[in-house]
Amino acid sequence: MIRKVPVVPCSGIGKSLGAAAREAAFVLSEDLRPGDAKVVALGLLVLGDEDARREVAGGAAVAIDGCKLECAAKGLENAGAAEIRKVAVFDVVRKHRGLKPEGVCDLNQDGLALARAAAEEAARIVDEIVAEESRA
Amino acid sequence: MPEIPRKKIGLIACSGEELAEGTVTRRAVRRVLETLRPDDTVTLCLPLFLAGGEGERAFARHYPTIAVDGCAKQCAALATEKYSARPAAAIVVREIADETKQTAIGTARKLNEAGLRLSEAVAERIAAEADLLLKKKSRER
Amino acid sequence: MSRGVLELTFDKFLFRFPAEFLYSDEGIWVNFEGGRARIGLSDFTQQRSGDVAFAIPKEVGTRMRPGEEVAVIETVKVNLSLLSPIAGTVVETNADLASAPELINQDPYGKGWLSVLEIEDVETARRSLKTADEYLALAKIQAEAEVLR
Numbered sequence: 001m002i003r004k005v006p007v008v009p010c011s012g013i014g015k016s017l018g019a020a021a022r023e024a025a026f027v028l029s030e031d032l033r034p035g036d037a038k039v040v041a042l043g044l045l046v047l048g049d050e051d052a053r054r055e056v057a058g059g060a061a062v063a064i065d066g067c068k069l070e071c072a073a074k075g076l077e078n079a080g081a082a083e084i085r086k087v088a089v090f091d092v093v094r095k096h097r098g099l100k101p102e103g104v105c106d107l108n109q110d111g112l113a114l115a116r117a118a119a120e121e122a123a124r125i126v127d128e129i130v131a132e133e134s135r136a
Numbered sequence: 137m138p139e140i141p142r143k144k145i146g147l148i149a150c151s152g153e154e155l156a157e158g159t160v161t162r163r164a165v166r167r168v169l170e171t172l173r174p175d176d177t178v179t180l181c182l183p184l185f186l187a188g189g190e191g192e193r194a195f196a197r198h199y200p201t202i203a204v205d206g207c208a209k210q211c212a213a214l215a216t217e218k219y220s221a222r223p224a225a226a227i228v229v230r231e232i233a234d235e236t237k238q239t240a241i242g243t244a245r246k247l248n249e250a251g252l253r254l255s256e257a258v259a260e261r262i263a264a265e266a267d268l269l270l271k272k273k274s275r276e277r
Numbered sequence: 278m279s280r281g282v283l284e285l286t287f288d289k290f291l292f293r294f295p296a297e298f299l300y301s302d303e304g305i306w307v308n309f310e311g312g313r314a315r316i317g318l319s320d321f322t323q324q325r326s327g328d329v330a331f332a333i334p335k336e337v338g339t340r341m342r343p344g345e346e347v348a349v350i351e352t353v354k355v356n357l358s359l360l361s362p363i364a365g366t367v368v369e370t371n372a373d374l375a376s377a378p379e380l381i382n383q384d385p386y387g388k389g390w391l392s393v394l395e396i397e398d399v400e401t402a403r404r405s406l407k408t409a410d411e412y413l414a415l416a417k418i419q420a421e422a423e424v425l426r
Contacts, residue, residue, distance in 0.1 A: 010183045011151040011182075012181050013162055014184070023245075039154060040154070042183055043215065047214050071183035071186065104162070105162060
């Protein structure tokens with residue numbers, strides 16, 4: 001069975017960047033790479049859910065973090081992920097100057113645009129991982 | 137005389153991405169924070185909590201919290217107890233969904249009308265729990 | 278003797294203010310180093326403003342009067358025009374902020390400094406600023422007002 005690359009968003013609830021990270025994970029797993037990427041919940045991972053841990057132990061995982069606190073990446077590290085590749089929504093903001101994301105439950109247009117851009121970066125990483133694993 | 141900080145309730149949502157109920161927890165908690173009980177509540181960010189956020193963990197040690205989880209795995213309640221203190225109340229969205237027979241609520245990415253109604257019902261439940269906790273706190277003084 | 282760092286806790290937020298620094302009402306800290314002053318954003322102001330995406334201080338050689346723009350900060354929430362609280366000439370700016378503006382959020386009083394100014398009149402500059410205790414009291418009022426809004 002072909003493994004789907006696990007994707008873990010931070011889903012921070014205090015800032016729109018957390019909401020953008022969450023939306024980026026959905027855009028990636030449902031629109032851009034539905035056959036290759038799968039969202040794994042950070043809470044399950046850190047608290048030791050066996051299925052979640054098995055997903056990330058099998059190969060590289062992608063952390064999508066809203067800000068520089070990198071909660072998803074840290075959670076993956078604490079959960080013993082085999083390899084972590086990172087997408088920082090904050091860095092995407094810097095590449096798209098002028099975007100002012102708003103909203104936590106309902107992102108505004110800038111927030112949705114930011115999520116899309118972050119998902120596209122994550123999709124490139126997923127493609128790399130899939131290519132590496134098929135060569136191995 | 138030292139000033140005693142005003143008592144507030146910390147709300148911690150699981151935000152789980154694998155179930156629509158996780159998205160309900162987010163909407164419900166934000167609704168309480170922004171509209172229903174803005175003076176009495178703060179949100180604690182679960183990912184930050186898990187990653188070692190000192191502000192979130194310290195608050196949960198000293199103030200009452202309400203954990204709002206999507207399903208019986210109760211990640212928010214477990215994390216709060218593990219890293220700070222047992223939450224004063226724990227709400228599980230799936231139980232409310234079963235009670236109110238609103239189980240087809242959309243997806244984690246997008247809730248449908250039933251999911252939005254469920255979010256409102258959960259928000260009201262959180263607000264009621266917060267009111268109980270604050271009354272208890274007033275009586276203790 | 279150093280008084281260390283003053284702290285203000287508000288809900289789950291903790292704001293820190295080095296006791297030896299002075300502060301403007303707008304939340305710029307000032308640390309005098311002889312005839313020069315190093316400036317930056319207070320912990321309170323950086324937390325309120327959000328994650329810094331761009332920090333652009335006025336270039337070296339710029340002469341500042343109190344109330345003139347000394348830097349522009351763009352966060353994911355707001356664009357801030359920071360006004361110099363003191364008169365002086367910019368002699369140094371923090372080059373690290375070009376590639377790592379998040380230093381302002383992560384270490385506002387250390388690696389996140391903005392600029393160094395050569396001061397024309399140190400005593401006048403000092404008198405125009407608030408002590409850490411005075412600024413903490415102001416920050417508390419501002420934090421409470423924001424919650425009530």
